Amino acid sequence: MRLIHRVIFILSAAAFAMLVGNALILHLLVGEEFKNLESELAVRNANRAVDAVSNNLAHLRSSAMDWAAWDSSYAFMQGENAQEFVDQNLMFQSFQGIQVNLMYFLRYDGTVVWGGIYDLATGETMDLPEFPSDRLPPDRLALLHEGEGEDEPDRSGIMLTGKGPMLVVGAPIHRADGTGSAAGILVLGRFLDNGLIDRLGRQVHARFTLDPIGQRQSPIKVQEPTGEISTDEEEDRSGRERPSIVVEGGQLRVRSVLQDIAGSPALVLETNYARSISAAGDSMVNYVLALMGGVLGITGLAILLMLNGTVLKPVARLMDRVLEARGATSGPKAEKGDSGEGASDEIAILSAEFERTLAQLEETRNRLVEQSFYTGAAELVGGMTHNVRNALTPISIKLWHIGRALDMAHLDKMEAAVAKVAEAAADRRDCELAVTYLKACMEHLRTSHSTIETDLSVIGDQATHIEQIFYDHERFSRAKRQVETIDVVGVIEEASKLLQHGDAVKIEVAPGIGKLPQVRGHHVVLTQVFGNLVVNAEEAIMAGGRTAGKIMIDGKVVTTDGSDMVELHFTDDGQGIPEDKLDRIFERGYSTRRAHSGGIGLHWCANSLAGMGGGIWATSEGVGRGATMVVRLPVKKRVFKFDELRESA
Numbered sequence: 001m002r003l004i005h006r007v008i009f010i011l012s013a014a015a016f017a018m019l020v021g022n023a024l025i026l027h028l029l030v031g032e033e034f035k036n037l038e039s040e041l042a043v044r045n046a047n048r049a050v051d052a053v054s055n056n057l058a059h060l061r062s063s064a065m066d067w068a069a070w071d072s073s074y075a076f077m078q079g080e081n082a083q084e085f086v087d088q089n090l091m092f093q094s095f096q097g098i099q100v101n102l103m104y105f106l107r108y109d110g111t112v113v114w115g116g117i118y119d120l121a122t123g124e125t126m127d128l129p130e131f132p133s134d135r136l137p138p139d140r141l142a143l144l145h146e147g148e149g150e151d152e153p154d155r156s157g158i159m160l161t162g163k164g165p166m167l168v169v170g171a172p173i174h175r176a177d178g179t180g181s182a183a184g185i186l187v188l189g190r191f192l193d194n195g196l197i198d199r200l201g202r203q204v205h206a207r208f209t210l211d212p213i214g215q216r217q218s219p220i221k222v223q224e225p226t227g228e229i230s231t232d233e234e235e236d237r238s239g240r241e242r243p244s245i246v247v248e249g250g251q252l253r254v255r256s257v258l259q260d261i262a263g264s265p266a267l268v269l270e271t272n273y274a275r276s277i278s279a280a281g282d283s284m285v286n287y288v289l290a291l292m293g294g295v296l297g298i299t300g301l302a303i304l305l306m307l308n309g310t311v312l313k314p315v316a317r318l319m320d321r322v323l324e325a326r327g328a329t330s331g332p333k334a335e336k337g338d339s340g341e342g343a344s345d346e347i348a349i350l351s352a353e354f355e356r357t358l359a360q361l362e363e364t365r366n367r368l369v370e371q372s373f374y375t376g377a378a379e380l381v382g383g384m385t386h387n388v389r390n391a392l393t394p395i396s397i398k399l400w401h402i403g404r405a406l407d408m409a410h411l412d413k414m415e416a417a418v419a420k421v422a423e424a425a426a427d428r429r430d431c432e433l434a435v436t437y438l439k440a441c442m443e444h445l446r447t448s449h450s451t452i453e454t455d456l457s458v459i460g461d462q463a464t465h466i467e468q469i470f471y472d473h474e475r476f477s478r479a480k481r482q483v484e485t486i487d488v489v490g491v492i493e494e495a496s497k498l499l500q501h502g503d504a505v506k507i508e509v510a511p512g513i514g515k516l517p518q519v520r521g522h523h524v525v526l527t528q529v530f531g532n533l534v535v536n537a538e539e540a541i542m543a544g545g546r547t548a549g550k551i552m553i554d555g556k557v558v559t560t561d562g563s564d565m566v567e568l569h570f571t572d573d574g575q576g577i578p579e580d581k582l583d584r585i586f587e588r589g590y591s592t593r594r595a596h597s598g599g600i601g602l603h604w605c606a607n608s609l610a611g612m613g614g615g616i617w618a619t620s621e622g623v624g625r626g627a628t629m630v631v632r633l634p635v636k637k638r639v640f641k642f643d644e645l646r647e648s649a
Contacts, residue, residue, distance in 0.1 A: 002346070003312055003315060003316070003346040003347060004308065004312050007304060007307055007312065008304065011300040011303060011304060012300070014300075015293075015296040015297065015299075015300050018292075018296060019289065019292060019293055019296060022289065022292055023285075023289050026285045026288060026289065027282075027285055030281065030284075030285055031278070031281050031282060031285050033281070034277055034278050034280070034281025034282075034284075035277075035278045035281070037277055037281075038252065038273075038275060038276075038277035038278050039245055039252065041273075041277065042245060042252045042254045042271065042273050043242065043243055043245065043254060045204075045205075045206035045254075045271055045273070046206070046208070046243045046254040046255075046256050046269065046271045047243070047256075048204040048205075048206045049200070049201065049204060049206045049207075049208040049256075049269055049271055050256050050258070050269055051204065052200040052201070052203060052204045052206070053167075053192070053200065053210075053258065053269070056167060056190070056196070056200060057156055057157070057158075057167045057169070060100065060156070060167050060169050060188055060190055061156050061169045061171070063098040063100065063169075063188060064156075064169040064170070064171040064186055064187075064188045065171055067098075067103075067171075067186055067188070068171035068172060068173045068174065068186040069173075069174050069175075069176055069178075070176060071175055071176045072085055072089065073085075073105075073173050073186065074173055074174060074175050074176075074180075074183050076105065076113070076114075077105060077107075077113060077173050077183035077184045078183060086114060090103070090114060090116060092118055092123050095116070095118045095120065096120060098188070099120070099190060100188045100189060100190050101117060101118055101119070101120060101126070101166070101189055101190055101191045102115075102116070102117045102128070102131060102166065102168075102187065102188065102189030102190075103115070103116055103186075103187070103188055103189075104116075104131060104136075104185075104186070104187040104189075105173070105184060105185075105186060105187075106136060106141070106144075106184055106185040106186075106187060107184045107185075108145070108182075108184065108185065109135075110135045110136040110137070110138065110140075110141045111134070111135050112132070112133060112134055112135060112136065113184065115131065115133055117131065117189075121195070126163065128161050128162060128163060129161075129162055130159065130161045130162070131161075131187075131189075141185075143155065143157075143159070143168075143170075143261050143262055144168070144170030144185055144187055144261075145170050145172070145185050155169070155170045155261065156168065156169040156170070156261070157259070157260055157261030157262075158192070158258060158259070158260045158261060158266055158267060159189070159260060159261050160212060160260060160266055160267075163191065164191055164192065164193060165191070165192040165210060165212070165266070165267055166189045166190060166191050166192065167189065167190045167191075167192060168187065168188070168189045168261060169187070169188045169189075170185050170186070170187050171185070171186050171188075172184075172185060172186075173185065173186050192210050192267075197209065197210055206271060207271065208269050208270060208271045209269070209270050209271075210258070210267050210268070210269055210270075211267065211268050211270070212266065212267060212268075213257070213265055213266065213267065213268055241256075241257070243255055243256040244256075247275075250274060250275050250279070251272055251273060251274055251275060252272070252273045252274075252275055253270060253271075253272050254270065254271045254272075254273070255268055255269070255270050256268070256269040256270075257269075312346075315346045315347070315350070316346055318346075318350065319346045319349055319350055322349075322350060322353050323349075323353075388466070395459075395463065399456055399459055399460060399463075402452070402456060403453075403456055406449055406452060406453065406456075411442070411445060411446055411449060414442060414445075415442050415446075418435070418438045418439060418442055421435060421438065422435040422438075422439070483520050483521065483522070483612075484520070484521065484522060484523050485518050485519075485520065485636050486518060486519050486520070486521050486523050486526055486633075487518055488513065488516055488518075488519060488555070488566065488568065488633075489509075489513055489514055489516075491523070491526050491527050491530050492507075492509060492513065492530060492553055494527050494530075494531070495527060495530035495531040495533070495534045496534060498531045498534055498535055499534060499535075499538055500535075500538065501538060501542065504541075504542075504547060504548045504549065505537075505538045505541055505542075505548070505549045505550070505551065506548075506549075506550050506551070507534070507550075507551045507553065508550060508551070508552050508553070509553045510552070510553065510554040510555070512554065512555065512556070513553065513554070513555050513568075516555050516556075516557065516566050517557065517564075517566065517635050517636065518635075518636045519566050519633040519634060519635060519636055520612065520613065520633070520634045520635075520636050521612040521613075521614070521633055521634075522608075522612060525608045525612070526608075526612070526633075528608075529605045529608055529609060529631075530570075532601050532602070532604075532605055533570045533605070533629050533631070534551065534570070536601065536602070536629075537551045537570060537572035537574060537627075537629075538551070538572075539574075540572055540574030540575050540576075540626075540627065541572055541573065541574040541575075542574075543574065543575050544574045544575035544576075544624065546573075546574075549572065549573050549574060550572070550573055551570065551571070551572050552569070552570075552571040552572075553568065553569065553570055553571075554568070554569045554571070555567060555568040555569065557635065558632070560632070563634060563635075564634075564635040565614070565632045565633065565634055565635060566632065566633050566634075566635055567630060567631070567632050568630070568631045568632075568633075569628050569629070569630055570628065570629040570630075570631070571626065571627070571628040571629075572626050572627060572628075573626040574626055574627065575623065575624060576620045576621065576622055576623045576624050576625045576626050576627050577618060577620040577623075577627045578620075578622070578623055579620070579622065582618055582619070582620065585602050585618055586602050586603055586605075586606045586616070586617075586618075587603060588603040590603070602616075609631065609632075609633070612633065612634070613633075613634045614631065614632045614633040614634060615631075615632050616629065616630065616631050616632070617629075617630050618630070
């Protein structure tokens, strides 16, 4: 998958997660708030319907109190002007005036003094089994009043009858001034019929139905919830039980239970509302989510365009450039295996290429270190060969001169001259001894000449052999050396023999050196390195103008990058090293000696130690305060095998 595809996937996933999260939040918070608002409005309207019934009952109670506290009613109960009272006041118009269906004048024993029941719509009289025309049963009378002759407050409530539920009020009949005992009970009743319920619903803007518990006689009327929301605190203060809410499809059905005059559950007041508020809330939430989705889409597209211009395209160009430099191809082939073995995007490809580059750099570094080691070795061999050949050149010249002088001796002519002298002096006895001496000298000279020629030939052959040895040494110096296990104590002892002023400069080896573990390296090269360090320290002591000095060699084991290393300190009390020269003394061609020797000593030492996996650096407190050369070499490790112990270099 390309990087741009991953970015698109991440942005899409983030936008989807944000959209889903916001949808959950909006639906769980905002949507629920709308539903709660709708429920509270429905409950409020249901309570208003209950209040409408209660208010109508209160109005009926007020009418009962007016009639019960009237002197004419009191006189009527006493039997005074009874017919006149009936003719003037107890007609159908009086029922219509106070909107009642039932009016009964009762004595405290239940005897009906006068009673009438009318249908207000038709004006016809009605019969109710619950209210007989002669006497009320004791249980019915007990619902309206308790105790004969007692001035108790009126009793009111709902009474279920064969003609439907009725609002009933019972009030004691008194004189207008309140004197005297009650003359009886006045009972007023009003049917809770559909007309009254519709009228009450219109008054409070909350349509409802009233049905006996377990029945449903009235049709359901659906309306929008209106009115203010009543708080739980208001409901608690009213003492009213909170209505139950049932969700049926797209409607809210709110039910309240009304008790009858005896305090038993009698009627179910039910209001039914369309869930328009929650539907509006859901629509608003969906609209907000749609807008949010659009905003997220535009924002994601803008982010993608900015990332594409500032990150993705530069990364793609960088990847193409890297693959081009490596000789690979960009595209699907590069994604699958040509660059990074299974890399799936530009980052993975660049990461694989970076790791590959690091490995190549490490390999190149090792090669450079090795090449530098061989270059230093070649420089050392070249310097040694040059110096020795310079020393061999005068010898060769002298040998040539000697050979030429021998050739110019003319032994044959000298022998001929001696023969002529002998011939001329043959008759002279005094010259015989001289001639014999000359012949002996000539014979000795010829023998010596032959010996000298033979020796010169041997010397020449030996000089050629020396040159061949240096050639072979140079060839061997370029060959790969085998890593050896080296005891640093033995190498230090060999290097100490190179001191030229052993009587003035002493080497002190710390006792802990003998306890150090063996190291890995090349024995001959390490001997040359230690010898070079010892000779340099000796020269630094003598260059400081001192007649005696000391070289301290100490060591310890340290851990570097998880590997154990032997660290050796070659400390002298010589002329020291200036601070600005500490970083240069290991450079090729640099030397602190007055008579330069080519400057390959410390440079070659550094390369040789690096080739063995070690290192070297110098420390000094300043001019005249000595210096310390610190050498680190890898510790030889022991490898345990199944049946033998092998020391691994």
